[in-house]
Amino acid sequence: MNLNLNLPLIDISPFLKEAEMHTDSVSNAIAKKASAELMDKGHGIEDSKFKEILSLAREFFSQSPDEKEKISITKGDLARGYQRLGQNVTQYENDWHEGLDLYCPINESHKKIFKDTKIMTGENQWPTVKNFKKTYESYFKQLDILGRATMRCMALALGQEENFFLNSVDNSFWVCRVIGYPPLTKAVGDNVGISCGEHTDYGCLTFLLQDETKDALQVLSKSGEWVNGNPVPGALVVNIGDCINIWTNNIYKSTLHRVIHKSDSYRISVPFFFEPNLDAKIEALESCLKETGGEVKNKPVIYGEHLLSKVSKNFEL
Numbered sequence: 001m002n003l004n005l006n007l008p009l010i011d012i013s014p015f016l017k018e019a020e021m022h023t024d025s026v027s028n029a030i031a032k033k034a035s036a037e038l039m040d041k042g043h044g045i046e047d048s049k050f051k052e053i054l055s056l057a058r059e060f061f062s063q064s065p066d067e068k069e070k071i072s073i074t075k076g077d078l079a080r081g082y083q084r085l086g087q088n089v090t091q092y093e094n095d096w097h098e099g100l101d102l103y104c105p106i107n108e109s110h111k112k113i114f115k116d117t118k119i120m121t122g123e124n125q126w127p128t129v130k131n132f133k134k135t136y137e138s139y140f141k142q143l144d145i146l147g148r149a150t151m152r153c154m155a156l157a158l159g160q161e162e163n164f165f166l167n168s169v170d171n172s173f174w175v176c177r178v179i180g181y182p183p184l185t186k187a188v189g190d191n192v193g194i195s196c197g198e199h200t201d202y203g204c205l206t207f208l209l210q211d212e213t214k215d216a217l218q219v220l221s222k223s224g225e226w227v228n229g230n231p232v233p234g235a236l237v238v239n240i241g242d243c244i245n246i247w248t249n250n251i252y253k254s255t256l257h258r259v260i261h262k263s264d265s266y267r268i269s270v271p272f273f274f275e276p277n278l279d280a281k282i283e284a285l286e287s288c289l290k291e292t293g294g295e296v297k298n299k300p301v302i303y304g305e306h307l308l309s310k311v312s313k314n315f316e317l
């Protein structure tokens, strides 16, 4: 059965000015509304920008297979670049989507964490589509700001001071996936059954931009039913990632989600993953431990190591 989920709508605009401090009551009004999944309006991003991001993605996927393969992940660092249909793997099954992964440009401090691997350490590979790079790069800047703003809001809601998370996210190793989903009903291959298999996201917050296709993204609700995370015009769906789950000792849970796209459209989604710094150590916060009875529920991780353990299983090369 497909239920429609009414995700709580939050307005993050009071947090967009980095120099301004806020009171608990502001953040409580915003953040407490949101338990695990939420929608974000008030993010300061123009509707026209969202439209442009989606239509540039559509233009890229409409190119010939040969053209897209020119920027395949296998031509680069095995993570940045294009992945053909079925090349993504989730839980041993091939996902029925194609994608383009773009990461935060690598710097010397990142290289220290990735010293024993090639994966993710190269340069982004950009499509030849006109204005693609320029438009996406300016979008990434906006989402990086939105990520920090939302983390400040969350810090207050957790009873911490507003900048509490800042030194763990001020060099965010963000990722953007540009994803194209043909109808699952047309899928071919032995090991294909789903558009994107169930998973949690790896870092802090995912800001998901989707086209108007309905009944594709599903989120596992607290009561254990899969419910639709349908698009709301002008709003981004926000997922909580594994790191916030660890920090809060499960108070804010990283939710399982998946995509089953069966209608006729070619669906586009563009999730931006706002992540911690690669060297950030993520462990349960003292205050959250107290609130949850004192038992540590998840193993602490260094974010870069957690990310690498996931990404190295993501593709069939």
Ligand SMILES: N=C(N)NCCCC[C@H](N)C(=O)O
Pocket (backbone or CB within 6 Å): 088, 089, 090, 091, 175, 196, 199, 200, 201, 202, 273, 310, 313, 314
């Ligand atoms: N950076 C993020 N969150 N990417 C999510 C991709 C989810 C599917 C992936 N194959 C997996 O198995 O996790």
Ligand SMILES: O=C(O)CCC(=O)C(=O)O
Pocket (backbone or CB within 6 Å): 177, 179, 196, 201, 208, 210, 217, 257, 258, 259, 269, 271
């Ligand atoms: O396409 C979507 O709506 C979700 C994609 C997703 O969950 C992911 O790439 O992590």
Ligand SMILES: [Fe+2]
Pocket (backbone or CB within 6 Å): 199, 200, 201, 257
């Ligand atoms: Fe996801």
